[in-house]
Amino acid sequence: MSDLEKHDDADDHDEHLPAPIEEPIPNPGLPAHTWRPTDVDEGLAKRAERQVSLMFTLSAVCTVIFVTSYFVFDIGDNWETVGGLGASNIALGVSLGLALMLIGVGVIQWARKLMADHEMVEMRHPARSSDEDRAATVEALNAGFDESALRERPLIRRSLVLATGVLLAPVVVLLRDLGPTPGQVANAAEGKGLKNTLWKKNVRVVRDVIGTPIRPGDLQIGDLVNAVPDGIFDLEGVELQVAKAKAAVIVVKMEPDEIKPGKGREDWSLDGVICYSKICSHVGCPISLYERTTHHVLCPCHQSTFDLADSAKVVFGPAGRPLPQLPLTVDDDGYLVAQSDFTEPVGPSYWSRSK
Amino acid sequence: MSIDTSKVADSNSTSAATPAKPSKVGAVATWADDRLGLGTAMKKNLRKVFPDHWSFMLGEIALWSFVVLLLSGVFLTLWYVPSMGEVEYQGSYDPLRGVQMSEAYASTLKLSFDVRGGLLMRQMHHWAAMLFVASMMVHLLRVWFTGAFRKPREINWVIGSVLLLMGTLEGFTGYSLPDDLLSGTGIRAADGFLKATPVVGSYMSFFLFGGEFPGDAIIPRLYTIHVLLIPGLLLGLIAAHMLLLVYHKHTQWPGPGRTNDNVVGYPMLPVYAAKAGGFFFIVFGVAAFMGGLLSINPVWKFGPYDPTKVTAGSQPDWYMGWPDGLLRIMPGWESEIFGYTISWNVMVPILITPLVMWGLLTMLPFIDGWITKDKRDHHLLYRPRDAPTRTAVMVALMTFYGLAWAAGGNDIIAVKLHLSINQITYFMRVMVFLGPVIAFMITKRWCISLQRHDRDKLLHGYETGIIMRSPEGGYSERHLPISETEAYRLTARDRDEVFVATPQVDENGVAAPGGKLDGVRAKLSTLMFADNIQKPTRAELEEAHHHAEHEHALTAALDGHAADGHQFDGHHAVEGETLRGSH
Numbered sequence: 001m002s003d004l005e006k007h008d009d010a011d012d013h014d015e016h017l018p019a020p021i022e023e024p025i026p027n028p029g030l031p032a033h034t035w036r037p038t039d040v041d042e043g044l045a046k047r048a049e050r051q052v053s054l055m056f057t058l059s060a061v062c063t064v065i066f067v068t069s070y071f072v073f074d075i076g077d078n079w080e081t082v083g084g085l086g087a088s089n090i091a092l093g094v095s096l097g098l099a100l101m102l103i104g105v106g107v108i109q110w111a112r113k114l115m116a117d118h119e120m121v122e123m124r125h126p127a128r129s130s131d132e133d134r135a136a137t138v139e140a141l142n143a144g145f146d147e148s149a150l151r152e153r154p155l156i157r158r159s160l161v162l163a164t165g166v167l168l169a170p171v172v173v174l175l176r177d178l179g180p181t182p183g184q185v186a187n188a189a190e191g192k193g194l195k196n197t198l199w200k201k202n203v204r205v206v207r208d209v210i211g212t213p214i215r216p217g218d219l220q221i222g223d224l225v226n227a228v229p230d231g232i233f234d235l236e237g238v239e240l241q242v243a244k245a246k247a248a249v250i251v252v253k254m255e256p257d258e259i260k261p262g263k264g265r266e267d268w269s270l271d272g273v274i275c276y277s278k279i280c281s282h283v284g285c286p287i288s289l290y291e292r293t294t295h296h297v298l299c300p301c302h303q304s305t306f307d308l309a310d311s312a313k314v315v316f317g318p319a320g321r322p323l324p325q326l327p328l329t330v331d332d333d334g335y336l337v338a339q340s341d342f343t344e345p346v347g348p349s350y351w352s353r354s355k
Numbered sequence: 356m357s358i359d360t361s362k363v364a365d366s367n368s369t370s371a372a373t374p375a376k377p378s379k380v381g382a383v384a385t386w387a388d389d390r391l392g393l394g395t396a397m398k399k400n401l402r403k404v405f406p407d408h409w410s411f412m413l414g415e416i417a418l419w420s421f422v423v424l425l426l427s428g429v430f431l432t433l434w435y436v437p438s439m440g441e442v443e444y445q446g447s448y449d450p451l452r453g454v455q456m457s458e459a460y461a462s463t464l465k466l467s468f469d470v471r472g473g474l475l476m477r478q479m480h481h482w483a484a485m486l487f488v489a490s491m492m493v494h495l496l497r498v499w500f501t502g503a504f505r506k507p508r509e510i511n512w513v514i515g516s517v518l519l520l521m522g523t524l525e526g527f528t529g530y531s532l533p534d535d536l537l538s539g540t541g542i543r544a545a546d547g548f549l550k551a552t553p554v555v556g557s558y559m560s561f562f563l564f565g566g567e568f569p570g571d572a573i574i575p576r577l578y579t580i581h582v583l584l585i586p587g588l589l590l591g592l593i594a595a596h597m598l599l600l601v602y603h604k605h606t607q608w609p610g611p612g613r614t615n616d617n618v619v620g621y622p623m624l625p626v627y628a629a630k631a632g633g634f635f636f637i638v639f640g641v642a643a644f645m646g647g648l649l650s651i652n653p654v655w656k657f658g659p660y661d662p663t664k665v666t667a668g669s670q671p672d673w674y675m676g677w678p679d680g681l682l683r684i685m686p687g688w689e690s691e692i693f694g695y696t697i698s699w700n701v702m703v704p705i706l707i708t709p710l711v712m713w714g715l716l717t718m719l720p721f722i723d724g725w726i727t728k729d730k731r732d733h734h735l736l737y738r739p740r741d742a743p744t745r746t747a748v749m750v751a752l753m754t755f756y757g758l759a760w761a762a763g764g765n766d767i768i769a770v771k772l773h774l775s776i777n778q779i780t781y782f783m784r785v786m787v788f789l790g791p792v793i794a795f796m797i798t799k800r801w802c803i804s805l806q807r808h809d810r811d812k813l814l815h816g817y818e819t820g821i822i823m824r825s826p827e828g829g830y831s832e833r834h835l836p837i838s839e840t841e842a843y844r845l846t847a848r849d850r851d852e853v854f855v856a857t858p859q860v861d862e863n864g865v866a867a868p869g870g871k872l873d874g875v876r877a878k879l880s881t882l883m884f885a886d887n888i889q890k891p892t893r894a895e896l897e898e899a900h901h902h903a904e905h906e907h908a909l910t911a912a913l914d915g916h917a918a919d920g921h922q923f924d925g926h927h928a929v930e931g932e933t934l935r936g937s938h
Binding site (some may be wrong): 012022023029094106111124180242300301 | 380401402404407408426439440441446449468469470472473474475478479507515533537540543544546547548550551552553555556558559560561562563564565566567568569570571572602603605611612613614615617618619620621622625630631632633634635637639640641642643644645646647648660661663664665666667669679682683685686687688689691694695697699700701704732734741751765766776777780813834839840841842847890891892893895896924937
């Protein structure tokens, strides 16, 4: 207590601040320790002991249940045979959870009821080191610096800075092969790079997944078809994914007189059939929610909305540009084909997309 | 019987040395200490004192859920295959059998359906990640609201803030690993974010993905980042965070005997070790319980990633929600300068604002320190009301966060509440700016009202709820003095000092540089402190008590009388009690 009182009104103001106003109420000091029921009544203490050990025992029982469940409950084909739910997962989770929690609650009950609950007082020390220590450290540093002779030999100092400085170069250079540059990848003939896709003159528009070609007459007003360029399914793995991520389109049919063709795009649609990139011009999600009466298509990721009757102009949301349009025509067999590749890069914007 | 002299010390001591019965533990301890000298290091720390309060447990939740993450994560790596190589799924989950997918997705399905306990570990891991990030955030709020960020703990605040950033990135890389449709959509968007970076955007994207999106490199790379790079950083930072906590000693609430110079509480051994250790088991158990009962990220329902597919309601994990919300409500601004495209619509909400907000959060203690110029060490906490401006600043930031987060669910809100998504978006565009201002003003006034209430309690006592009628017919409420302990607790806080810009010399006797900056500081200091209600001085308190005594004298006739009101509260016997009694 005396230790406490000494520090009660200890002045923690530094000398730079105005003298503190006297505290309105003096520190009454640490209140006297009060005994807990378990401290004074051995019966209650015994009861607490039994509670704690009961929890520990139940925990062990739960662990046994866990191990049993591991072997008893089926997973795989029969994962939902018990009660139509993942019995294995539930049994394992609940038994493990209880086994752990009972240990935790038991230990805390033990700490609260039976461990000594005398509060202790420890004095704090300033985080800073003492002035003597600081001085000694500075002295040591200076001595070390002096003895290293770096001061008198600037040639060593400077060349060392140079040598370690240029060591950063390997760190950067070594990362160079993380990937090719966009320029190295670009290849219009193979549809590679940011500005090219698999679409080319006379490439048929085929349905996604099944790959069948489309005649304009197959479509009814209001239809939306997810499509890809013919031949894309010859690719597989990464190449297929990369190709799809750029070449995916949506083909929609609306009343021909509802279409307001963009400048120079008068012959890009056919009989009310019009085709746009499916990849959002915002950050690249595939757009998919089509409202046939308004011809609006909405991206489910960030709700950019495009008007397909009006060159896929942005009517709402964070996208900055319309969806690129794919110029359509029909081939000799009457199937929809592209007139050319997209006339602008598809997908998210990037610094040099207009270059 | 002869005396065994082998145990007698060969000194001239008066009593024979009797060594303790050699125990195995003792032998091991001796062996270790001979080599490590642990005794000296542990001597002080084994009984190190930690103060007790429920709010000190929040950071502990983060610590323990990190341990759960490490344990469950190691289990997952035993089956998970970080590869985008394509395979045909032939596992137990019937709806996807025969479907082409990446090995990453197939192995995640295997973990979920064909490894016993695999789904439990996956779900525990994901739930523990939620707990980890959430508890870090709540812990951060606690530290700010109670003033535990002040000198000497600013560096620990910075470490904590880096931990929060790292934890968020760790979460993003983690939930991207299953390579399902939802997480792939997240990576697709991340590719868009990278590409929006001026000048180098498309290069960053090509370097990260090893070529064109999606490529086959991103999953293995995210895996390395997720299981090696970031966990390593997290471990190091957590260790530093804990070491500083031990070095500074924990903050405590002021109270009788609890001052800025001491720390009062239970010793680490045994009480605190038991409580903290027990709490580890509880956090672990809760994570197991959640993993067993609450489904999370059911990747089998989403299917493998396909860049042409998406699902409505695509959303990142909740802690990534607020930048996503900003992205949704940002107008579609994009400009071309000299033929180069600048995507403000992506850059502002994703690349700039989160970094600025994080930077601001990290710098808060330093901004605060610059305004207050408080160089003292602070080890006592305050209640949020006693720092109205600080509290209001954080509530404003929370409001911004909450609104941006809600905007990230604008589609869900529109569907569930039958609202127009367009109107929600327009509303949010205004409210992310207006909301924080309103929240600031309300919070600040609210805090000051509470301070006023505290001051009233100190000066005039607490409201008893007993209404008195004077002979003249006027009504008044009876106040009784609060206990000494509570009165002390209410006054155990600093007086706020408003910084006044003076063109002369400052307290150090040095000419103040940058008079203009001082003016700004003075204005901010006024904004921060001028309206606060200060605790009464001793003179004010005495004056008030004197006044109260006078009042009591007037009503003294009522003491012990039926009209003192105590018979109504049911707690007291009326006999022998006076109104100025020992409350």
